[in-house]
Amino acid sequence: MRKEVSVLEAFESFESLNDRCKYIFRIIQENGPIAKNELASKSNIKLTTLNRELKILLDEKIIVESHIGESTGGRKPSLYDINQEGLYIIGIDISRIYTKVVITNLKLKIIKERLLSNEYNIETISEFIPSTIKELCMRLQIEKSEIVGIGIGIFSGFKIYPLYETLRKEFDVPICIDNGANAAVIGEHKFGIGKGKDNIAYINCGVGIRTGIISSGTLIRTIDNSEDAFGHMIVEVNGELCSCGNYGCIESYVSISNITQRFISMMKEINPVGLNKDLNNLNYRDVCSLAEQNNEIAMNIIKNSALYFGVGLSNYMKLFNPELIILSGPLVECSKLFYNTAKEIAFEKCHIKSNDIEFRDSGYFEDTSIAVGACAMVIEKIKK
Secondary structure (H helix, E strand, O other), X not given: OOOOOOOOOHHHHHHOOOHHHHHHHHHHHHHOOEEHHXXXXXXXXXXXXXXXXXXXXXXXXXXEEEEEOOOOOOOOOEEEEEOOOOOEEEEEEEOOOOEEEEEEEOOOOEEEEEEEOOOOOOOOHHHHXXXXXXXXXXXXXXXXXXXXXXXXXXXXXXXXXXXHHHHHHHHOOOEEEEEHHHHHHHHHHHHOOOOOOOOEEEEEEOOOEEEEEXXXXXXXXXXXXXXXXXXXXXXXXXXXXXXXXXXXEHHHHHOHHHHHHHHHHHHHHHOOOOOOOOHHHOOHHHHHHHHHOOOHHHHHHHHHHHHHHHHHHXXXXXXXXXXXXXXXXXXXXXXXXXHHHHHHHHHHHHOOOOOOOEEEOOOOOHHHHHHHHXXXXXXXXXXX
């Protein structure tokens, strides 16, 4: 732990760094552990200057000299890496059905996480998040002075200001806020399975369809920075009524609430027997599970949802030519049938000759992609 150091608070340590130190930090963050000669080559900084800046980063406990590297003759070189103790970031993923809080180190390794989902009320969740953070910090013996910043990934329409004000007054650190899908795609692009790729998409299928897109290495922001633009792509002109007021949007077929409601309505028509739960108490997990058990109605609903989703994906693939598409969220986690069918339809409808586009059914950070991505936003802020 860093408790004996603390001349400056964690975020102030970064604020006090000169641009060259931040540049060196960025290279070590992305390539560490790294030898000094390689660091000098990548940074194009003279060795004497590099030594001086490294000393600043070492004195601030932002980097450390890690294990000894391979020798190419002569003395073995030291390797420099990000300090994994004493400096922490808090990431928050706020969705319509749960909130997840994580604490990571500067390498984005999760030290502790907490899921808030029981008796979940989105109207009051902002009241519980600050106390949850304080409890986790207390358990880990993390002081406020060791917190570099807080990142928050939210869903469209969430009223963030009251929570922002509370966290700002309580912790007095930089707070980075973006929609959850953008947070996730930033994290996967910079530090996850999208690292080294310039064109990737992160699509979260849950109550809504949340989408983050990196094109040519740049985050694409939609009108009003909305994360549900892809979900409201119309794929059936005279289709289902969507929550946005249009007909035939992807979300009207793929939303887990719509899938559940469609199943319940169809099952009521045939007066089913043999279900282990009352129809009105069924949720999307039950529908996905029944589909895996070859329930014909559940299978048809999941396949139909995947058909419309796959058509939307094929349109996206033609427009953006992605290298990687990450599908995630409650529906993808619970239904391999949905994932596999949507992927198959997407390739079939876009008529791509080469099959170079990679699909993944979760990111490197799996179900913490949004929360850890929110931490990545803090890293990106302090590197600038």
